[in-house]
Amino acid sequence: MIVFILRRLGTMLVTMLVVSIMLFLLLEYTPGNVATKVLGPYSSEEQRTLWLEAHGYFEPLWVRYSSWLGDFMTGDFGESVRFKVPVAEVLWPRLWNTVVLGFWVFTVMIPLSLILGVMAGMREGSALDRTISITSIITTSIPEFASAVFLAAVFVFWLGVLPGTSTMTGGFEWQQLVLPVLVLVIYDFGYVARMTRASMAEVMTTQYIRTAVLKGLPYRRVIMRHALRNALIAPFTVIMLQINWLLSGVIVVEFFFAYKGFGALLLEASLNQDIFLIEACAMVAVFVAAATQTIADVGYTYLNPRIRFG
Amino acid sequence: MARAETPKSGGILRCSMNVKEMTDPATYDWSEKGNLARHMTEPLVRINKDNLAEPYLAESWKASDDLKTWTFRLRKGVKWSNGDDFIADDVVFNFNRWLDPATGSSNQGRFSSMTKKIDTGKKDDKGNPVMSTVAADGAIEKVDDHTVRFHLNRADISLPEAMGDYPALIVHRRFSEEGGDLSKNPVGTGPFTLTRYSVGEVAEYKKRTDHPWWGGDIYLDGIIYIDHGDDPGPMIAALASGQVDCNYRTSVEQVLTLKAIPNLVTYETVTAQTGVARMKVTEAPFDNKQVRKAIQACMDHTKLLELAYQNFGAPGEDHHVSPIHPEYYKRPALKQDYALAKKLLADAGYSDGIKVRIDCVANPTWEQNAVKVIAEMCKPAGIDVEINIMPGGTYWDRWMKTPFGFTSWTHRALGVQVLNLAYRSGVAWNETSYSNPEFDKLLDEAGAILDPKERSKVMRKLEVILQEDAIFIQPFWRSEFITATNKVHNIYCQVANESHFNEVWLS
Numbered sequence: 001m002i003v004f005i006l007r008r009l010g011t012m013l014v015t016m017l018v019v020s021i022m023l024f025l026l027l028e029y030t031p032g033n034v035a036t037k038v039l040g041p042y043s044s045e046e047q048r049t050l051w052l053e054a055h056g057y058f059e060p061l062w063v064r065y066s067s068w069l070g071d072f073m074t075g076d077f078g079e080s081v082r083f084k085v086p087v088a089e090v091l092w093p094r095l096w097n098t099v100v101l102g103f104w105v106f107t108v109m110i111p112l113s114l115i116l117g118v119m120a121g122m123r124e125g126s127a128l129d130r131t132i133s134i135t136s137i138i139t140t141s142i143p144e145f146a147s148a149v150f151l152a153a154v155f156v157f158w159l160g161v162l163p164g165t166s167t168m169t170g171g172f173e174w175q176q177l178v179l180p181v182l183v184l185v186i187y188d189f190g191y192v193a194r195m196t197r198a199s200m201a202e203v204m205t206t207q208y209i210r211t212a213v214l215k216g217l218p219y220r221r222v223i224m225r226h227a228l229r230n231a232l233i234a235p236f237t238v239i240m241l242q243i244n245w246l247l248s249g250v251i252v253v254e255f256f257f258a259y260k261g262f263g264a265l266l267l268e269a270s271l272n273q274d275i276f277l278i279e280a281c282a283m284v285a286v287f288v289a290a291a292t293q294t295i296a297d298v299g300y301t302y303l304n305p306r307i308r309f310g
Numbered sequence: 311m312a313r314a315e316t317p318k319s320g321g322i323l324r325c326s327m328n329v330k331e332m333t334d335p336a337t338y339d340w341s342e343k344g345n346l347a348r349h350m351t352e353p354l355v356r357i358n359k360d361n362l363a364e365p366y367l368a369e370s371w372k373a374s375d376d377l378k379t380w381t382f383r384l385r386k387g388v389k390w391s392n393g394d395d396f397i398a399d400d401v402v403f404n405f406n407r408w409l410d411p412a413t414g415s416s417n418q419g420r421f422s423s424m425t426k427k428i429d430t431g432k433k434d435d436k437g438n439p440v441m442s443t444v445a446a447d448g449a450i451e452k453v454d455d456h457t458v459r460f461h462l463n464r465a466d467i468s469l470p471e472a473m474g475d476y477p478a479l480i481v482h483r484r485f486s487e488e489g490g491d492l493s494k495n496p497v498g499t500g501p502f503t504l505t506r507y508s509v510g511e512v513a514e515y516k517k518r519t520d521h522p523w524w525g526g527d528i529y530l531d532g533i534i535y536i537d538h539g540d541d542p543g544p545m546i547a548a549l550a551s552g553q554v555d556c557n558y559r560t561s562v563e564q565v566l567t568l569k570a571i572p573n574l575v576t577y578e579t580v581t582a583q584t585g586v587a588r589m590k591v592t593e594a595p596f597d598n599k600q601v602r603k604a605i606q607a608c609m610d611h612t613k614l615l616e617l618a619y620q621n622f623g624a625p626g627e628d629h630h631v632s633p634i635h636p637e638y639y640k641r642p643a644l645k646q647d648y649a650l651a652k653k654l655l656a657d658a659g660y661s662d663g664i665k666v667r668i669d670c671v672a673n674p675t676w677e678q679n680a681v682k683v684i685a686e687m688c689k690p691a692g693i694d695v696e697i698n699i700m701p702g703g704t705y706w707d708r709w710m711k712t713p714f715g716f717t718s719w720t721h722r723a724l725g726v727q728v729l730n731l732a733y734r735s736g737v738a739w740n741e742t743s744y745s746n747p748e749f750d751k752l753l754d755e756a757g758a759i760l761d762p763k764e765r766s767k768v769m770r771k772l773e774v775i776l777q778e779d780a781i782f783i784q785p786f787w788r789s790e791f792i793t794a795t796n797k798v799h800n801i802y803c804q805v806a807n808e809s810h811f812n813e814v815w816l817s
Contacts (some may be wrong), residue, residue, distance in 0.1 A: 082331070162551070163553050164551035165547050165551075167537070169534065258544035268510070268539070268540075
């Protein structure tokens with residue numbers, strides 16, 4: 001098991017390293033562009049050359065890359081061109097805001113989708129199953145930008161019961177989180193519910209469940225004791241992957257509700273070619289993607305003895 | 311209209327606006343940045359509601375007969391928030407800093423009548439000497455603690471108005487020594503002080519209590535700017551749900567939407583704000599005047615205003631002098647003439663048509679709408695205009711370089727001001743690279759006439775030159791709007807999108 005974990009961690013590090021090299025080559029291969037982006041369009045050729053020299057841009061590529069990587073590892077991401085402050089100063093608070101948003105999305109979505117999925121999967125083909133399945137398909141096929149507009153029209157403009165934006169200017173207010181969380185949950189719960197349902201339905205057809213039912217165990221006990229544990233292995237992986245989805249999925253929602261999170265920051269950085277901020281955001285995204293994948297793999301192995309001992 | 315009520319003190323005004331970086335007023339390039347600094351730092355002169363220059367930190371001014379010597383009397387009893395008195399040294403410091411090429415301030419162009427060119431001793435690639443623009447000797451004179459005199463090398467009537475532009479906010483005389491960052495060291499003469507600032511998110515101000523403001527009572531206890539991002543959607547939602555009391559700007563597309571929401575009032579003002587589809591005269595094919603004239607001949611300006619700006623404003627005349635400018639000279643309207651356009655193209659050697667590309671920003675959308683209409687109008691003459699829409703940041707990286715681009719220009723109180731900033735040979739914001747000695751000479755001449763009626767005679771010649779040389783298509787002059795809830799009083803839409811909140815009160 002330990003060897004397995006180490007191997008997964010190794011893969012994760014290699015993935016991040018490869019992505020960092022690609023990112024570096026893409027954004028920093030031509031130093032002239034970097035200087036123009038940092039110093040702005042009014043800068044003279046002379047100022048740019050001086051800046052490039054001072055920041056070591058005339059060193060060989062691999063030297064530049066290793067010092068860039070070194071700075072990155074120590075948390076020095078450079079200065080944001082748009083905000084004129086160190087990248088870390090905007091990145092971490094924004095990332096934290098997205099963590100808060102993500103936490104509430106998961107807190108609502110996971111129990112909701114698991115319960116619905118299990119209920120649907122328990123009796124495949126029943127009226128309850130059909131209702132849940134159809135609802136899931138409908139909500140999952142409505143993109144966030146559409147549901148955001150619809151919900152805002154109803155709750156902000158028509159009923160006037162919820163605030164229209166979520167800037168949290170006066171500190172944390174739960175009312176401002178309702179719509180962003182709702183939009184993300186509506187979009188995502190159906191997917192997880194459908195996965196859970198499929199997994200549950202499969203378990204319900206196995207021999208051991210049939211045996212348990214036939215030997216006269218109460219139905220409730222069959223579900224709780226025998227079916228659930230096996231049925232929840234697949235959804236676990238799916239849920240871990242949702243963390244990764246969330247990081248990019250929040251872009252639309254954060255932008256629409258002016259929520260000051262990571263997604264909105266990434267979008268703003270890209271639109272304005274804020275080079276060091278893009279690099280930092282991209283590396284954070286890669287880290288989250290690689291880390292959730294690793295946790296999903298390790299967790300799956302742990303939960304599934306057939307893999308663990310196989 | 312707000313009813314005549316007795317103003318009430320108290321309350322915090324919440325305004326939706328992009329909270330940009332606000333390091334150094336001298337290098338501001340957006341009016342939002344000016345607004346962030348405006349409640350703390352103040353200009354010598356303010357352009358008021360009616361597009362007139364009114365005394366602010368300067369109490370009065372007087373020009374000599376030849377308009378080359380200007381004496382400004384500074385207001386007495388004005389205190390900086392650090393306890394210092396506001397004195398002439400502050401003004402001298404700011405002017406010297408603006409005119410120093412190392413500062414990189416657009417004020418250098420605004421006050422070009424106080425500069426001179428020097429040889430840096432270096433040579434460029436072609437072996438020509440590299441010139442630098444610096445403050446002229448003795449241009450700025452401190453007469454006493456509350457009087458400053460400016461000695462110009464040519465007559466310039468727009469000096470007071472130039473001092474009302476947003477990069478001309480006066481910072482403390484030790485601004486550079488103390489770090490040169492207004493957001494970190496917010497020292498100012500204004501009625502408010504910065505209490506919270508998080509770039510891209512929020513800027514919060516509190517009424518100063520250390521010293522009464524020179525301008526009298528301030529009703530508001532504080533101001534908060536909240537950043538809702540580049541999309542107007544969240545701004546509308548915030549206004550509708552009462553999360554903000556007003557906005558920085560309502561774009562023309564939102565006017566009808568916002569008018570439909572109860573409790574909101576939209577204020578309109580006719581401005582000299584515009585956009586120009588400008589052609590760089592040093593880049594092919596726009597170095598050929600016939601190509602530029604051909605594009606111009608395709609335009610129907612009245613239609614442009616109607617299609618791209620819902621008719622809120624006035625049609626443009628391709629000379630960047632607005633009907634609200636005091637020295638405007640009314641010329642016959644330009645006519646759409648496709649036969650002429652085709653002939654000009656053929657003369658230029660493009661009888662089979664020509665393909666050009668124009669850069670423009672994605673937001674605000676009226677800009678790309680104007681460009682789309684321009685492109686459509688070009689088609690019948692065989693001019694295929696490909697539109698390259700890009701984010702604002704990207705466009706402003708290349709606005710000086712692109713051969714063909716659509717650039718928005720903010721309001722300036724006088725016509726000569728705009729022409730000095732944008733079309734005088736060699737100035738920092740001359741995006742067309744236009745260089746015409748005759749034009750420069752006439753501009754000097756116009757700048758020496760204080761009487762607007764007299765000035766308009768020279769202005770006519772300048773307008774003719776610009777129309778003739780067709781270095782840009784100016785689709786229209788546009789109205790500007792802001793929206794506020796009905797509990798906000800004494801608010802108005804200022805012609806250059808400046809936040810004037812000193813008289814605002816909340817009910």
